[in-house]
Amino acid sequence: MSAAVETKDQAHHEDGDHHGHSPFQAHHFETMQQQFDAGKLGIWLFLFTEILMFSGLFCAYLIYRYNHPEVFLYAHKQLDTTMGAINTVVLIVSSLSMAWAVRAAQLSQKKLLVFMLSVTLALAGVFLVIKYFEYTHKFDIGLFTGRSNVMYQLQHPDESDHNRELYDSAIAAEHEEEAEHKEEEAHAVAEAEQEDEHPDEHSDSHASSHGDSHGHGHGGPEQFLDAPRNTQIFFGIYYMMTGLHGFHIVFGMVAIGWLLYRSIRGDFSSEYFGPVDYVGLYWHLVDLIWIYLFPLLYLIRS
Amino acid sequence: MSTITPETQTATGHNDDPSSNYLTCTSGFMSWAFTLDHKRIGVMYLVGIFAAFFLGGVLALMLRMHLLVPGGLFPDWMVSLDGYNQLFTLHGAVMTFLFIIPSIPGSLGNFVLPLMVGAKDVAFPRMNLASFHLWVFGAIFFLIALVTTGLDTGWTFYTPYSIETQTNVIAATIGAFILGFSSIFTGLNFIVTVNTMRPPGMTWFKMPLFMWAIYATAIIQILATPVLGITLLLLMGERLLGIGIFDPSMGGDPVLFQHFFWFYSHPAVYIMILPAMGIMSELMSVYSRKPIFGYTFIAYSSIAIALLGFLVWGHHMFVSGQSPMAAVIFSGLTFSVSIPSAIKVFNWTATMYKGSINLATPMCYALSFIFLFSIGGLTGLFLGALATDIHLHDTYFVVAHFHYVMMGGTVIAFVGGLYHWWPKMFGVMYNEFFGRLFCAVVFFGFNLTFLPQFVMGSRGMPRRYATYVEEYQIFHVLSTIGALTLGIGMVGAMAVLVVSLFKGRKAPANPWGAATLEWTCTSPPPYYNFEHAPHVDSPYDYSDLKYDAQIGGYVKDPNAPKKSGSDHH
Numbered sequence: 099m100s101a102a103v104e105t106k107d108q109a110h111h112e113d114g115d116h117h118g119h120s121p122f123q124a125h126h127f128e129t130m131q132q133q134f135d136a137g138k139l140g141i142w143l144f145l146f147t148e149i150l151m152f153s154g155l156f157c158a159y160l161i162y163r164y165n166h167p168e169v170f171l172y173a174h175k176q177l178d179t180t181m182g183a184i185n186t187v188v189l190i191v192s193s194l195s196m197a198w199a200v201r202a203a204q205l206s207q208k209k210l211l212v213f214m215l216s217v218t219l220a221l222a223g224v225f226l227v228i229k230y231f232e233y234t235h236k237f238d239i240g241l242f243t244g245r246s247n248v249m250y251q252l253q254h255p256d257e258s259d260h261n262r263e264l265y266d267s268a269i270a271a272e273h274e275e276e277a278e279h280k281e282e283e284a285h286a287v288a289e290a291e292q293e294d295e296h297p298d299e300h301s302d303s304h305a306s307s308h309g310d311s312h313g314h315g316h317g318g319p320e321q322f323l324d325a326p327r328n329t330q331i332f333f334g335i336y337y338m339m340t341g342l343h344g345f346h347i348v349f350g351m352v353a354i355g356w357l358l359y360r361s362i363r364g365d366f367s368s369e370y371f372g373p374v375d376y377v378g379l380y381w382h383l384v385d386l387i388w389i390y391l392f393p394l395l396y397l398i399r400s
Numbered sequence: 401m402s403t404i405t406p407e408t409q410t411a412t413g414h415n416d417d418p419s420s421n422y423l424t425c426t427s428g429f430m431s432w433a434f435t436l437d438h439k440r441i442g443v444m445y446l447v448g449i450f451a452a453f454f455l456g457g458v459l460a461l462m463l464r465m466h467l468l469v470p471g472g473l474f475p476d477w478m479v480s481l482d483g484y485n486q487l488f489t490l491h492g493a494v495m496t497f498l499f500i501i502p503s504i505p506g507s508l509g510n511f512v513l514p515l516m517v518g519a520k521d522v523a524f525p526r527m528n529l530a531s532f533h534l535w536v537f538g539a540i541f542f543l544i545a546l547v548t549t550g551l552d553t554g555w556t557f558y559t560p561y562s563i564e565t566q567t568n569v570i571a572a573t574i575g576a577f578i579l580g581f582s583s584i585f586t587g588l589n590f591i592v593t594v595n596t597m598r599p600p601g602m603t604w605f606k607m608p609l610f611m612w613a614i615y616a617t618a619i620i621q622i623l624a625t626p627v628l629g630i631t632l633l634l635l636m637g638e639r640l641l642g643i644g645i646f647d648p649s650m651g652g653d654p655v656l657f658q659h660f661f662w663f664y665s666h667p668a669v670y671i672m673i674l675p676a677m678g679i680m681s682e683l684m685s686v687y688s689r690k691p692i693f694g695y696t697f698i699a700y701s702s703i704a705i706a707l708l709g710f711l712v713w714g715h716h717m718f719v720s721g722q723s724p725m726a727a728v729i730f731s732g733l734t735f736s737v738s739i740p741s742a743i744k745v746f747n748w749t750a751t752m753y754k755g756s757i758n759l760a761t762p763m764c765y766a767l768s769f770i771f772l773f774s775i776g777g778l779t780g781l782f783l784g785a786l787a788t789d790i791h792l793h794d795t796y797f798v799v800a801h802f803h804y805v806m807m808g809g810t811v812i813a814f815v816g817g818l819y820h821w822w823p824k825m826f827g828v829m830y831n832e833f834f835g836r837l838f839c840a841v842v843f844f845g846f847n848l849t850f851l852p853q854f855v856m857g858s859r860g861m862p863r864r865y866a867t868y869v870e871e872y873q874i875f876h877v878l879s880t881i882g883a884l885t886l887g888i889g890m891v892g893a894m895a896v897l898v899v900s901l902f903k904g905r906k907a908p909a910n911p912w913g914a915a916t917l918e919w920t921c922t923s924p925p926p927y928y929n930f931e932h933a934p935h936v937d938s939p940y941d942y943s944d945l946k947y948d949a950q951i952g953g954y955v956k957d958p959n960a961p962k963k964s965g966s967d968h969h
Binding site for chain 2: 157
């Protein structure tokens with residue numbers, strides 16, 4: 099074990115007499131330090147490619163947000179900010195545990211390393227479970243991509259029989275709703291006339307409840323009748339961005355699982371902790387991308 | 401990524417036998433298909449990309465034959481009008497994604513680069529192997545597209561047609577996506593290898609210029625390819641999920657696809673040409689027996705091309721309705737990218753000046769390159785100028801231009817480089833006479849194919865048309881005859897190399913008298929390349945090499961004046 103990684107002043111290129119190697123030093127590297135540097139540069143370059151890959155999606159987001167701001171303002175209300183916020187916290191904590199795992203590997207603290215990797219893996223799982231519930235809810239109310247999106251179908255009743263049926267039933271439901279409202283209103287007016295207490299306060303609260311009833315309350319497709327044109331594009335972007343990000347989470351879980359297996363086997367120590375470091379950097383990037391996705395998709399205000 | 405594997409451990413066991421080399425140290429299919437040795441991976445790449453080149457070439461010859469008569473030569477049941485669309489699409493897609501992008505980095509780069517840095521392997525051998533395996537998978541997907549419904553979008557996959565067509569766009573985009581990863585892995589490996597594995601004494605400006613070129617290429621591969629990846633993913637999303645980003649009927653913008661696509665694909669043409677320029681720098685110096693002229697200029701111009709290449713993608717969309725201001729800016733930037741290319745050409749010609757030129761086969765290809773690349777580059781200026789481009793856009797002038805650069809530039813330099821490093825790769829010498837002869841056939845056939853296309857393009861013959869009016873026939877006939885000649889020349893050039901494997905005399909370690917490190921190990925190199933990191937001299941100083949007629953190659957001259965250690969660049 100001639101070359102400890104920690105000793106930074108170690109000469110980079112010793113004359114290669116090949117004895118006393120760490121079992122983890124590949125034959126084509128002269129020193130452990132050289133191997134570690136190569137891996138570190140490699141993972142950084144890989145992260146560049148990841149950023150550039152996502153940058154295409156961010157670019158598409160930017161262009162459509164600029165061209166169709168009304169679509170983003172309308173559609174983001176369908177995303178659940180609470181769940182998004184919880185997921186943000188989950189990922190940030192997982193980044194902390196990952197960083198802690200790297201530290202534990204550097205200090206040869208095997209038990210702590212295994213624990214921290216397990217925590218990171220578990221939090222990644224929590225993220226995906228929450229994402230699953232978010233997706234399922236959207237699928238339930240018909241917020242798919244493109245022509246399957248309920249908003250698109252309502253706006254194009256002539257495209258298929260299904261769309262026509264959907265449109266007619268939505269219109270009917272809305273009429274029914276309006277009729278109900280009128281009844282309620284009449285009822286309320288009658289009540290107000292009867293009681294004649296604080297009329298201003300009452301009408302205020304009624305107005306706000308009326309405003310909400312379009313967005314919530316009734317879960318049917320009629321709630322989307324007021325969607326601006328091409329709102330389905332928001333969901334195309336949403337699913338591509340969060341889907342690609344979700345895929346990266348899954349890939350990260352595989353990588354962390356592999357680290358967990360190797361750390362239980364006892365591979366990592368202060369002499370050899372490169373893989374933990376590299377996966378850690380990758381995990382922080384996945385976290386970082388979510389930190390941009392969350393406000394861009396969930397927290398839109400005019 | 402970096403642990404010892406059983407393969408490397410067993411393979412190193414064979415290394416003690418002095419007659420053993422990387423070709424003979426182990427045998428069997430598995431020892432090749434799952435090797436971690438960069439030299440074997442390079443050879444496998446070589447076989448793979450030449451198979452792709454052959455396929456693309458056959459498609460090209462079918463296209464040219466069809467265009468022999470104005471109404472199309474083949475009857476409708478053989479090549480329908482849409483069949484013609486499929487032919488040129490697959491010709492373009494196969495040549496671009498399967499052949500020319502991986503060509504030089506994958507084969508010669510993999511083989512030569514670690515030897516040039518005096519290393520035992522690239523930094524990540526397993527990733528290198530994965531890169532080749534991904535290439536194979538990508539090729540399989542292209543073949544699936546070919547044998548199922550074909551592909552008729554053009555190799556550019558422009559939306560909205562690529563969303564609507566019934567042909568197998570999905571298979572082709574998956575293939576291109578996978579090939580993108582293959583390309584990224586290669587580039588990443590080379591950057592890390594050059595950065596971390598150079599031997600003591602090899603500073604940045606003592607690197608061979610081939611390494612500079614491969615390094616600049618790798619920068620583009622890293623920075624541009626991911627954008628193609630996401631573009632193709634979005635196109636898949638478009639077809640499978642109808643996400644609508646590129647679909648005008650869904651409120652999307654098809655020109656955005658063109659921006660995304662060319663943001664990758666314009667830098668990608670520099671992925672294709674830069675390694676060829678690197679080969680040129682090596683050949684020019686070695687076969688002129690003179691240090692390369694303007695070393696630092698050539699080195700920096702590679703980096704300049706890599707960076708400027710990212711700023712010119714808009715010149716593919718002068719008629720796509722981008723803003724006039726953007727068009728003017730892109731036009732100006734396009735002109736600027738010609739400067740570093742010209743710097744290289746001037747330096748190569750200056751290297752030959754007063755050199756003692758050895759017209760070996762690789763040098764014949766190198767001279768062809770200068771001629772053809774200059775025509776290709778200068779006609780690019782016509783297309784970069786806004787007013788002339790509106791006339792020339794989507795005509796045969798464009799076709800001729802990029803074939804002069806890609807085929808006349810990259811492929812010619814690639815074949816030249818292959819002839820240069822062939823003795824090192826396989827330890828045999830080829831027949832010089834036939835090597836030169838077929839180089840001449842290729843040169844003649846190439847010009848006969850593509851010079852007439854400049855003329856008919858400037859007279860308005862549009863590209864990608866299956867039929868044409870009679871006044872263009874003479875040019876098409878000339879072009880087709882040229883294409884057949886070119887095909888014969890290429891097959892002949894390959895045959896010369898293949899024959900040498902069986903009949904060639906044994907190659908010495910340094911047949912050309914080159915001073916880069918790969919010529920200091922035996923031909924073919926041992927599995928291990930170098931037992932110890934070799935001593936590094938200037939890569940272009942030939943003063944201490946002398947010809948030894950007995951072995952037919954160059955050796956270190958023990959009487960050479962001791963070098964002062966200063967470098968003369």
